[in-house]
Amino acid sequence: MSRYIPNTEKQQKDMLDVLALASVEELFADIPKDVRLERKLDLPDAMSEMELITHMQKLASKNGNLNEYACFLGAGAYDHYIPSVVGHILSRQEFYTAYTPYQPEISQGVLQAIFEYQTMICELTGMDAANASMYDGASALAEAVVMACQATRRKEVLVYKTVHPETRAVLHTYARFNGSKIIEVDYKDGSADLKALEEKISSDTAAVVIQSPNFFGAIEALGEIGERAHQKKALLIVSADPISLGILKSPGELGADIVVGEGQSLGNAISFGGPYLGFFATTQRLVRKMPGRVVGETTDQNGSRGFVLTLQTREQHIRREKATSNICSNQALNALAATVYLTALGKQGLKQAAMLCMQKAHYAYEELIKTGQFTACFSAPFFKEFAVRSRRPVEALNRELLKEKIIGGYALGKTYCELKDSWLLAVTEKRTKEEIDRLVERVGNGETGIGGGTV
Amino acid sequence: MKEKKLIFELSQPGRRGDALPQCDVPEQDINRLIPQDYIRESEPQLPEVSEVDAVRHFTALSQRNHGVDSGFYPLGSCTMKYNPKVNEDIARFDGFSKVHPYQQEEMVQGCLELLYRTDKMLSEITGMARISLQPAAGAHGEMTGLMIMRAYHEQRGEGQRTKIIIPDSAHGTNPASAVMAGFDVIEVTSDERGGVDLESLKAAMNEEVAGLMLTNPNTLGLFDENIVEIANIVHEAGGLLYYDGANANAIMGISRPGDMGFDIVHLNLHKTFSTPHGGGGPGSGPVGVKEELVPFLPVPVVEDKGGTYFQDYDRPLSVGRVKSFYGNFGVIVKAYAYIMSMGAEGLRNASETAVLNANYIMNELKNDYLLPYDRLCMHEFVLSAQKQKDHFGVSAWDIAKNLLDGGYHPPTIYFPLIVKEAMMIEPTETESKETLDGFIEKMKHIAQEAAKDPEKVKGAPYHTVIGRLDEVKAARTPVLKWERLG
C-alpha cells in the first residue's frame, strides 16, 4: 500500500468480497480497453518522506532566497515583514484543509474571518462592499473591467500605461476573447497624462483604469481622473497598493467605482509569484454586479448572529453562463493571511508600516541622487518605490549588487523601451539603513563599476 | 455563548502589537514628501488588539470550522483527500517561499526546474504534450483552455466556430468559463445513463461549433463508455474536445484523457493532487494540450536548455498571460511533492482505492436511499433522498444537517441538477474502511430516523455552534461588512 492510503490489502479484499468482485480491475469495466493505459506511468520512483525532504531541499537550495539577500526588487511583489502569528494561524488545519464554506453551521470560522476581511478591505479602500478574494491583482483588475463593461453596457476601456505591464497583458488576454477593447493611454513624467485621457475618452468608454501608486511608484491624482471618467458616465477603476492605504487617501474618497489590487503585501509570502491575493471592492450601487463569493451576516432560528455565503445568484454554480464571472475557487487562505496581518499590525501598525516604507524609500532615493551617478526619472510624489536614471547599465548594477548579497531594482527597459537606463527600486520597512547605505555605496561610485553589458 | 465577537468588537483604542521597529533613517515631515491632499484624514478602522487577543480570536474561529483533519469529508466532486503535512513544510522552505518572481533566472533555477518537471509529470499523467501551470484554479484553467481552443480555430481561419457544447450535468463553471472565453453555450441533455447522447451530439455539431466540454467520469460518477465515439464525432466535425479534470482522481494511471481523444485538459491540483483547499482557495488549475495546440499556451513557458531552465516569452501564437507571474507556485510545490511521494504505482493505487471506497459505500447504502444509477461507479456516486422526501418530507438538506451532528461533512447536495434530492458522495482513497463503515452506519441511522421521527430529523443540526441560518434575510438585506455602532 502507498503512503496516504490506509486500507490494508486484507481490508480491500473484504470490500471487494462485499461487492462480489474478484479484483479491483473489475471496477473499471466501463472504461473501454482501447483507452486504458496498458503500462505504468513514466514517473520517478516514489520517495519516502525522508528522501522527499532531501530532494526538495536540494531543489530549494538552487534558488537565491530573501533570507540571504536584501531585496530592493518590487515591481508588483514586495518583501514586507510578516508577523509570526500569521503563519501560526494559517497552519491551523480547520482553516487550511477546509473546503469552501457551503455548510455554514460547520464553517462559521472561515465565514466570519472572510466577513472580517471584507470589512477591512472596505476600510482600506473606502468602498461599500468587498468580495471574498480573486486570484491575484491582475485577474482582479481583469474582472473589474468585465464588470464595468457589463454595468455600463459599453465595450471600450482606457488603461494607463503606468499600470503594471503584466497586469495590462492579462487585461489584453481577457479582452481579446470577451469582445471588449483595451485602449492604452500614455503617461507623462511618470504619471497619468490627463490630456491623453481627454483625447481618448468618449461615450463608448466603460471605464478608466489607473494604478496608484503606479508601476513607477508614483501616486496618481485619482480625483481628477475620476472626474474625467464620470463626466462621460464611465467608471473609475483603481488598482491600489494596500500598504499605501495606511496613509494615503482611499480611492473611495476620491471617487473610485471599483477598487482592486494585489494583496500579497498583506501577510502573504512572496513565494515566486503566488499564491497571492486579489482584493476587489465596489460601491453599494454596483454590488450585485460584483464577481466572486461574498459573505453576509444573518441570524439563526434563535436570533444568534451568524454568517453565510450570500448574493449567490451572481455566481456560476447558480447562474451558469449568465454568472458575473466563472470564478469558483478563490484565494481564501491568502485573504485569511491578510486578515490576520491587518489584525496583528492594527490601526497604528499599518500606518507605521506605510510610514517606514515611505521614509526609507525617500532616504534611499535622496542618497542615490547625492552620489551623482543617478538622476531623477520623474517628479511626481512616490510612496515605497521610485525610478532613477542611471549612468551605468542597470543590469550591471544588479550583477554587482549580488556580490553584496543585495537584489537590486527592476530594469524598466525590459518593459518600457523609452526607459532603458531607468532603475525601479522598492524599499519596504524591512530594509535597514545599513542595507540602504551598502547599496548606495556599491552603486554610487562610478569608478568601481564593472561597466556595460546586458544579461 | 453561540455568537462569536468580531475582531473589531474586541478592539480597545490605543492597544497595539509591536511587530515593527522604529525608523532607523533620518525622518522627514510627511508633508514634505507627499502633498497634503493625498494624505488620509481619518485612519482605516482596523482592530486594535494585543497579540494574545488576536491569537485567541482566530483560534476560536478555527474551532468553529470543519476541516479534513477534523473528520470525514465526502463532498462529491471536490476530492477532499488528506493533505500531507510534509508538503506544507516543504512549501515553506525559504528556497521556495522567499523567492522574488523577478529574480534573475540563474537565481531561480530550482523554481524553474520544479515547474518544468511538474509540467512533464502532469503531461505524462494526462497524455498531453505540454502543461501550463499559470491558471490559478479550475475555472481559470477552463477559461484558459477555451481561449486556446478559440485561438486555434481562429489561426486556422475558422473564427466562426463560436459555440461550445456542454452537457446539462456539467459543473456551473463550464458554461461560465465558456462565456468568459467569448463562446456561446449549447447545452445538450444527458442520456438516461448520464452520458452524452450520441444522436443529440451529432445533431448539434456543425461548422460553428468549436468543441465539446466534458467531465469523464461525469458528475454522476459514471465513465462515459462511448468516449471514443464521442471524440470521433467531435473531431470529424472539426471541433476539439475539452476535458474538465474535476474527476481525474478516478483515472490516474488507468486511463489518460489524451488517449481518450481529448485535446485540452485542466486539472485541479487542489483536488487530485492533494493540495489543501484553504477554505475556498488557493487552488491551481494547470491546463494541458496536445502537440498542435502547444504554440497557443500562455506565456511564459519554462524550457530546458541543457540543464539550464529559462522562460520562453517568444511565442507569437500564445493566448497571452492569464495571471501575473507563473501561477500559484506554492500550491504547485505541494503537488509536485505529492507526485514524488506517490510515484506511478502510488497514483494508480490512489485511483483504484478511491473507486473501491466509493463502490463500497454505494453498495452499503443502496437499500436505504434511492440509487438512481444502480451500476458500478467510479470515484463518486449520486444517491437521492427522493424516498425520504416523498414518504416523510425529509430532504437531502435535512440529511446533510443530520450528518453535521455526527461530525461528518455532508456530501454535495442538489448537484448534479439532473437528479432530484441529489447527494453526491466522494470518499477519496485516504479514508480507512473503519471510517467508511462509521459513515455508512450514520447514513443508515438517519434513514431509519427519517421514517421513525421525521420532525426530529428536520430540526437538525442540534449540536453545531449555530443553528440553521436565515439565508433569505442575508440575501434580501445584505450586510456585507461590520459597521461601528453609533
Added chain:
Amino acid sequence: MKVLEGLKYSKDHEWVRVEGNKAYLGITDYAQSAMGNIVFVELPEEGAEVGEGESIGVVESVKSASDLYSPLSGVVVEINEELEDMPEKINQEPYESWIAAVELNNAEELDNLMGADDYIKFLEGEA
C-alpha cells in the same frame, strides 16, 4: 394556485394586465411559489425598448434566478420601485406586484397570450 380572470398569461408564467395601450407585467402565483422566497428584483430602466420575448429584468430567490421575459414589445414606461426594497411583496401579492409597464408597439401580440382558463390548463399540463 391562484389564477385571476381578466389577465393574460405567458408560458413563462408571467401575467399581463392591459390598461389602454399600456401593459403591466408580473409573475404568477405559480411562479412565485415555485421560486420560494424572493430576495431581489432587478428592474428594467424606464425608457428602455424591449422586443417580444426579451429579458427586461430578473427575479431572484436565494438559490435561483429567473429572467423576466417581456411577452410584448414596446417601451418601458413605468417600473415598480417598491419591489427594490420589498421583493417579498411578489410572494405575498403576486398579482398586485407588477414589475414593469410597457407601452405596446403592437397590440396584436396580446393574441399570443393565454386567458385564465387556458393558463389553468397549461398549469395542469406542467404538473
